[in-house]
Amino acid sequence: MRLKFIEPLMPTLVEKPPEGDGWTHEVKFDGYRSLIIKDEEGVRIFTRRGLDWTAKYRDLAKEAGDLDVDSAIIDGEVIVLNDAGLSDFGALRKAISRRQHDLYFVAFDLLHINGLDIRDMPLEERREILAEMIPVGQHIQFSQALPGEARVIFHLIDQAGMEGMVSKRRDSKYRSGMSTNWLKAKCYTVEEYGLLGVEREPGKPAFALMADRKTGRYVGSAFINSSRAIRERLWERVQEHAGPPPKGMKRPSTQWVKPGIIARVKHLRGEEDLRHASLQDFREE
DNA sequence: GCCGTACACATCTACTTGTC
């Protein structure tokens, strides 16, 4: 029987991980959510939107073909580890085209095995079966649950420089789409950057273009989703400090500013450039 | 071969719409 793609369960973003014995916690990896399907027609690997990326993940597909099951649907994340042993999103995108052997698939749930749809089984039982079917030391690995209290685990993950953690209800069934049975808590950091300008078009969200304060190098843009008072005050300052665009930067809808406005930006940790960034506040030098 | 453009993928948040 040819197994069909199943839309993955999407965790809900929360500030802090949930406490209590009813939850199990895992490391949140920074990569591409993927689904491995193995059946009598072979192995296919899909993105979270159902696109067949088997050709891009050919080495992982080959390894999945060696798993000791007739058929299976495995939910997980394709990642690349950097020198520090942390998942590296930038390296992942390069590895997909050039360094297949750097790719790892971290399996965290099992939806189907040997002809049985097991999505209605409790999470812990699904994961027990999954753990048994994945050999140690390969590029397909099992995502181990982290023992201990949620707040302690979150603190350790933060200290280790990881992206965050995912908490899952131990007895939950697998349901496609957004779910509060899985909660993700991310580790953000807040840093100061120089403001290069504000990109603003009617009807669209505004972005603050940020630069490294030492080098002046453009590092990325941040959503301006702070309070209305801060947004209006920022726009006033931007217009007062209007200046020419930095060399080599062309953005027609951007109001560029002279150096001197410092912005506090909340963003995902562990990357040289800004990702998932939002402007919190600003000041003048 | 080099460069520019278009389009693919992923992520995120803000906003809108639908449901209870």
Place this chain on the structure above:
DNA sequence: GACAAGTAGATGTGTACGGC
């Protein structure tokens, strides 16, 4: 009114293609 789900638009990188 509160919450969930869907949509829009931004980021960045890679690939394919056409023109020079």
